[in-house]
Amino acid sequence: MSAAAMDYEPAGELKIGQVGIANLRIRTLDVDKLVEEMRGRVQRAPKLFLRAAVVIDFGGLANTPDTDTARALLDGLRKAGVLPVALAYGxxxxxxxxxxxxxxxxxxFRAQYERADGAPETAPPQPAPPRPRETAPDTAPARSAPARAATNGNPGxxxxxxxxxxxQIYADNRxxxxxxxxxxxxxxxxDGSVHIYGPxxxxxxxxxxxxxxxxxFCREFHAELVAIAGHYKVxxxxxxxxxxxxxxxxxxxxQLHIAALDTP
Incomplete structure (x- = not known):
């Protein structure tokens, strides 16, 4: 088996930001691989990613790429179907x-979606740590207790x-x-959990x-996209x-998990 066939590690980690702008954090500066990954995402979910605005984040690299390499990446991403609109400051x-x-x-852009140990040194201070976490089960319970409210206790x-x-409806810190x-x-x-009592x-x-x-939580699932803390599925x-x-x-x-809920 070729080395290429054995390479399962993605070259770019894609997260979805609060206003629907995608943040493409470059993990490996392989222009061809990054372009093919994004082309595959566009083909799998064209309504979501075709001509989508993307912020390019080089903060995951040891060295900032040179101008020619960066320009080649931008040109390739545009040909893949997305629109690079900015760089994330690092x-x-x-x-x-x-x-x-x-x-x-x-x-x-990134500060609110990255863990503190992955944020750049220029990022704004992170929010106060939440209360101790409850350990999530390996499989979803048949009927889950309501998820905790956002960290400051604001009513939902x-x-x-x-x-x-x-x-677009946004619940700030709740x-x-x-x-x-x-x-x-x-x-x-x-900023907290989302409960949807219809489709x-x-x-x-x-x-x-x-x-x-x-x-x-939703009663009838046909979502174009779901995301928690930036981790998403289409x-x-x-x-x-x-x-x-x-x-x-x-x-x-x-890892994002999705499971059916028992209903009466």
């Missing part, structure tokens, strides 16, 4: 590179009307409960400020037997 070298490429810097936000295509449906092309975001056809993002204990990544079912989504060992 150092003065990154600042000079952004200037040479004619791209803006997003200085605070309740949204009654249908969340229509193009709408849980979000949607009493109806989330339509295709709509987005619901919470979920759009996107749901929980733990937007990095709370890995947040969960997503519909094409989800077993077909879970589609249309009542499910919960949780994060364990940096």
């Amino acid at each position: 150092s003065s070298d990154t600042e000079r590179l952004a200037e040479a490429l004619g791209l803006p810097l997003l200085a605070k 936000m309740i949204h009654v009307p249908l969340v229509r295509s193009g709408q 849980d979000l409960t949607v009493l109806t449906a989330v339509g295709a092309g709509a987005e619901v975001i919470a 979920l056809r759009g996107r749901a993002l929980a733990g937007a400020q990095g709370n890995e204990q947040a969960r997503i 519909l094409e990544d989800i077993p077909k037997e879970l589609r249309g079912k009542a499910v919960q989504v949780w994060l364990q060992d940096e």
